[in-house]
Amino acid sequence: MSIKNEEQAVPQASASAPELRIRVGFVGCGEVAQIMHWPSLFQLPDRFEVTALCDVSPLVVEQLGKAWNVATLTTDHRELVTSDDVDAVLVANPNAFHAEVTLDAVAAGKHVLVEKPMCITRREAKQIIAAQKDRRVVVQVGYMRRYAPAFLDGCELVKAMPAIKFARVRDLIGLNSLIVNSTSRVIRDEQLQESLKNEGKLRDQALIDEALGGDPSPDLRQAYAVMLGLSSHDISAMRELLGVPRKVLFAAQRGGGRYLAAAFDYGPFVCQFETGIDKIARFDAHLEVYGSQKVVRIQYDTPYVRNSPVRLFVTEDNQRGGVASLDSHPSWGDPFVAEWQAFYENITQNKVPKTGPEDFVHDLELFGEMARLMREV
Numbered sequence: 001m002s003i004k005n006e007e008q009a010v011p012q013a014s015a016s017a018p019e020l021r022i023r024v025g026f027v028g029c030g031e032v033a034q035i036m037h038w039p040s041l042f043q044l045p046d047r048f049e050v051t052a053l054c055d056v057s058p059l060v061v062e063q064l065g066k067a068w069n070v071a072t073l074t075t076d077h078r079e080l081v082t083s084d085d086v087d088a089v090l091v092a093n094p095n096a097f098h099a100e101v102t103l104d105a106v107a108a109g110k111h112v113l114v115e116k117p118m119c120i121t122r123r124e125a126k127q128i129i130a131a132q133k134d135r136r137v138v139v140q141v142g143y144m145r146r147y148a149p150a151f152l153d154g155c156e157l158v159k160a161m162p163a164i165k166f167a168r169v170r171d172l173i174g175l176n177s178l179i180v181n182s183t184s185r186v187i188r189d190e191q192l193q194e195s196l197k198n199e200g201k202l203r204d205q206a207l208i209d210e211a212l213g214g215d216p217s218p219d220l221r222q223a224y225a226v227m228l229g230l231s232s233h234d235i236s237a238m239r240e241l242l243g244v245p246r247k248v249l250f251a252a253q254r255g256g257g258r259y260l261a262a263a264f265d266y267g268p269f270v271c272q273f274e275t276g277i278d279k280i281a282r283f284d285a286h287l288e289v290y291g292s293q294k295v296v297r298i299q300y301d302t303p304y305v306r307n308s309p310v311r312l313f314v315t316e317d318n319q320r321g322g323v324a325s326l327d328s329h330p331s332w333g334d335p336f337v338a339e340w341q342a343f344y345e346n347i348t349q350n351k352v353p354k355t356g357p358e359d360f361v362h363d364l365e366l367f368g369e370m371a372r373l374m375r376e377v
């Protein structure tokens with residue numbers, strides 16, 4: 001169903017004449033689209049313009065269409081991805097629809113920035129990889145943490161370490177709503193039909209069961225959902241920082257699948273992984289790498305409060321028998337803006353995104369192995 005936004009006026013003017021302004025259509029206009037993506041694109045008016053919105057909720061698209069001055073509004077993603085007003089698609093609807101929308105957008109010759117997880121099963125990942133190769137458009141996975149300057153500086157420091165002895169990846173956070181409800185206003189459709197609300201959940205469950213195989217317990221399903229949702233950020237950043245581990249040594253879930261622990265084998269060292277979601281309104285996500293004379297830590301805060309610093313801590317031997325420590329915040333700016341800047345460069349300079357579909361497959365493989373080990377303990 002398409003909805004006409006009568007109040008739509010002239011497209012937003014850009015301060016400097018753009019060489020190429022990419023017209024973006026959003027599929028899924030919920031929290032992440034409203035709190036993170038829209039303000040990030042608003043900050044980059046010479047590169048992007050949001051020209052179309054799609055959400056299953058007519059109320060959400062109508063209200064946002066007015067607020068953001070966007071003309072093309074629809075409740076059917078196929079209309080959006082085939083629209084002549086759209087060059088690139090942001091996929092930000094529930095996980096279970098990511099593969100379908102990405103495949104339809106790629107088939108229509110559109111570039112795609114797909115929120116994590118790119119998809120749920122390896123079957124879907126294979127389809128996306130084949131479609132992307134066929135149409136030669138950019139498909140980038142929304143792992144914004146990997147575009148943060150503090151993360152990139154941390155990677156350089158770790159690369160220069162003579163030997164790594166140990167590493168840790170942690171993500172212990174409070175429920176997002178504890179932070180979102182007191183820092184943002186999100187337009188939602190509380191009256192959305194039950195059948196539409198449930199469609200994502202049912203699909204999600206079917207795809208998770210396909211990914212896990214066998215007859216997974218509810219706790220294992222929940223653990224896999226945590227891996228797809230939260231741990232995908234941590235594990236993909238771990239891979240960029242340290243490489244792909246040789247294998248998963250151990251993995252277990254507890255607390256109804258909401259608390260996970262694992263150990264990754266990197267040969268000369270082990271990387272310990274720990275994650276959990278509780279009801280304390282804080283966000284402790286970090287990657288920490290230990291050499292014998294230097295420790296490097298990259299610390300993230302909640303993405304829901306824009307521009308929260310991503311910090312880099314370095315602790316080392318000061319060569320005089322003491323300790324030197326540096327707590328730095330290499331630049332201001334939000335990782336979501338950096339992610340869109342990289343997307344722009346990838347499109348205009350014909351580059352392969354570092355967070356592309358093939359890169360994402362490593363995460364699915366590690367999740368599969370972690371889930372296999374979780375069945376055993």
Ligand SMILES: NC(=O)c1ccc[n+]([C@@H]2O[C@H](COP(=O)([O-])OP(=O)(O)OC[C@H]3O[C@@H](n4cnc5c(N)ncnc54)[C@H](O)[C@@H]3O)[C@@H](O)[C@H]2O)c1
Nearest residue numbers: 028029030031032033055056057092093094095097115116
């Ligand atoms: N990168 C990050 O840090 C980050 C943070 C939060 C969420 N996300 C990802 O973004 C995605 C959306 O999360 P959210 O928190 O915004 O969820 P949300 O529930 O707030 O929003 C989802 C929106 O999609 C709409 N929708 C549902 N089915 C649809 C369909 N078939 N077609 C079009 N629209 C549909 C819903 O009506 C809703 O408005 C998820 O995949 C999530 O993993 C990423």
